[in-house]
Amino acid sequence: MAFEPKPMLPGDTFDAARRFAEASALKLARLHEPAARAAELATQWAAVLELGWAGTLVPEACGGADGTLLDLAALAEGAGSAGLALPLAATCAVAPTLLAGQDALLADLVAGRLQPCIVLDGLTAEAGRLSGRAVGVETPPAPSHALVATGEALYLLDLAGIGFARHERIDGRLTLDLEVQGAPATLLRPDAGEVIRRARDLGALLTCVEAVAAMGTLIQQTIGYLLARQQFGAALASFQALRHRVAEMYVAYRNLTGLVQAALAEPSWQNIAFAKLRLGEAGRFVAEQAIQVHGGMGMTEELPASHLARRVLMAEFEYGDRHTQAARLLAA
Amino acid sequence: MDDTAELAAFRAEVRDFALTHCPPEIRAVVAANGKLGRKHWAPWQRILHAHGWGAPSWPREYGGTGWDQRRRHIFDEVLAECDCPPQYHHGLRHIGPVLIEFGTAAQKARFLPGILNGEDWWCQGYSEPGAGSDLASLKTRAVRDGDDYVVNGQKLWTSHAQEADWMYTLVRTNTEVKRQEGITMLLIPLSTPGIRVREVRTIDSWHHVNEVFLEDVRVPAANRIGEENKGWTYGKFLLDRERLGGANVAPAFRFLERCRELVARQLAGPANALKREQLEYRLLLAEAELRGARELGKAAVDAVMAGRPLGLMPSELKLSTADTVQRIGAIALDAVGERVATRFRPVDGSGPNAEVEDIEWVQNFMYLRAKTIFGGSNEVQKNVVAKQLFGM
Ligand SMILES: Cc1cc2nc3c(=O)[nH]c(=O)nc-3n(C[C@H](O)[C@H](O)[C@H](O)COP(=O)(O)OP(=O)(O)OC[C@H]3O[C@@H](n4cnc5c(N)ncnc54)[C@H](O)[C@@H]3O)c2cc1C
Secondary structure (H helix, E strand, O other): OOOOOOOOOOOHHHHHHHHHHHHHHHHHHOOOOHHHHHHHHHHHHHHHHHHOHHHOOOOHHHOOOOOOHHHHHHHHHHHHHOOOOOOHHHHHHHHHHHOOOOHHHHHHHHHOOOOEEEEOOOEEEEOOEEEEEEEEEEOOOOOOEEEEEEOOEEEEEEOOOOOEEEEEOOOOOEEEEEEEEEEEOEEEEOOOHHHHHHHHHHHHHHHHHHHHHHHHHHHHHHHHHHHHOEEOOEEHHHOHHHHHHHHHHHHHHHHHHHHHHHHHHOOOHHHHHHHHHHHHHHHHHHHHHHHHHOHHHHHOOOOHHHHHHHHHHHHOOOOOOHHHHHHHHHHO | OOHHHHHHHHHHHHHHHHHHHOOHHHHHHHHOOOOOOHHHHHHHHHHHHHOOOOOOOOOHHHOOOOOOHHHHHHHHHHHHHOOOOOOOOHHHHHHHHHHHHHOOHHHHHHHHHHHHOOOOOEEEEOOEOOEOOOHHHOOOEEEEEOOEEEEEEEEEOOOOOOOOOEEEEEEEOOOOOOHHHHEEEEEEEOOOOOEEEEEEOOOOOOOOEEEEEEEEEEEEHHHEEOOOOEHHHHHHHHHHHHHHHHHOOHHHHHHHHHHHHHHHHHOOOHHHHHHHHHHHHHHHHHHHHHHHHHHHHHHHHHHHHHOOOOOOHHHHHHHHHHHHHHHHHHHHHHHHHHHHHHHOOOOOOOOOOOOOOOHHHHHHHHHHHHHHOOOOOHHHHHHHHHHHHHOO
């Protein structure tokens, strides 16, 4: 029996999220036109909101499920295992953390009336007006607002009437580039420094959860490919150089899993930073090697494994790459 | 007391004991990255045993402490922080568990007390000149003669043979069957006539390993573990335990901290900024990996304690720690190499190692290369992992 990844957080939540993500990935893989892909993502996002995922961490009083971080992590793990191309961490973890205590806005978030993108860097505020440029901001398909952190303060910017350029990331997720000059915004909290740092860390942690799940599937698919592909009259899986490469990928994946589990058990910023730092190393290694041992197939856009590899590569750059994490750890 | 308060009290108790009872001259050797031998390990083992802490990894009825995984982890961690020798030697961690699992009542009564109180010192005679990774090809022959076996052959790489009382060893008792089915495990006193131990110098310029020549060595059949020709099973059980040694990553964390201090001290000042920052970054990467391995180690200890199969865990742990520790050694070498690698040994022959400050980092770097070679090399571990992953 060939390798099957074991989830960190097995159960119904994981299974349901995984099934949803697998079906979504299949539909998305058939589409190539950016507009068609964006439309498909919009349909999938509506389904996610319908399922109530955005309310996982939100108190019941605001229409949420009052769940724990582990509940959300189980969703992220299931979604990540098939590379769901939607802003789960941003909407389900970062946004509710930033909005803690703002009951009306939390209720809007759960109900889908508030669909924010999160801008943690790039903009500054002066007298309640925002200026600056933020590029590559992950976004839901139809963002209504931007939740903007400017140093220690937190603002809500209504995107109605504000123009922005839209792009697709290497992992197929939607982003926007925002450029504003003195745009009026609502100050939500002047003293949000702690909350902003916490929100960013939870984003990083859930990104690690998604990525480690994607790595498990990626290794599984790589093994399946090597077992099936014949060259020199034998399955590639019989060649030791490739077998060792896969063993190294597996050990890197297991080691990272240990760090992510430790960070889930005790989500201190240091535990999260170490996990994210290691994701930079281990994720890059697993992604690169998965592409390499697939040969030319690894270079093709269609291959599910190459999609997962791009997802894992992208994950490093969300909520602080390895050098950002290292700088924090070294400064502490 | 709640859970965490209890664990904190336990931590304090261990620290207090370690600092008051572990002899300062032994701790000084550990702190200086010195080479550890019987004269450091055995007294410390005796002290721990007298306090009831001689064998945390053993079942309670054999002298274990009955601690759960968290307490065992804290124990290892505090001992490392206090620069006590890691509680890891062949008696306690290798042959002890085999005796407990497969030994006769008489063997347990004979051998376990000496392991616990540190009086008997053990070494491992597995490898031979022709049998390394392919251990099953071993040739050292044992022929039954009355109540004894007569053993002839040669072992190689036998660590600590120069200071051990006993050698547990794998010998060939049947040449007619499949290789793995003709191997027997014997316990041999090194004082037996016909045994000669010869030093093999390693590249770190220390004396770790030996050749052991056996010529008509008579070993009582009562010193056989389990059944004749079943030695492979016992030997593999032991190697799994050996690889689980990686589950205690606390000494590696301590090593990392010492290396960090070295980098800060050696590379202070603006002229060294780039090098210092690069080494600090590499240290962080190594720390992240060790933290991941620490979690795998906890899971492995949990599995052993619950009697669950270990599966790939020993190999995962070995592969997750061995080259990480090597990388830390390499960072230290980068920090001091320019200064001390040039002064490795005095040519006038005054002693094996130069009395040069920080020279032990160079020796450590060299010695650590063995981490990916012994106990089943990394390549062999990858073969094991791949076989499982591919199902072929
Ligand atoms: C410091 C030190 C202490 C030791 N202490 C002990 C001890 O106390 N007792 C004891 O019994 N032994 C001990 N050993 C021996 C150790 O277990 C062996 O060195 C080890 O098993 C490797 O065997 P070998 O040296 O014969 O190398 P070989 O088996 O000849 O291997 C040479 C190289 O080939 C690689 N290789 C071998 N087979 C394969 C394969 N199938 N696929 C891919 N690559 C392969 C190996 O990984 C290695 O890199 C010690 C060794 C050292 C260096």
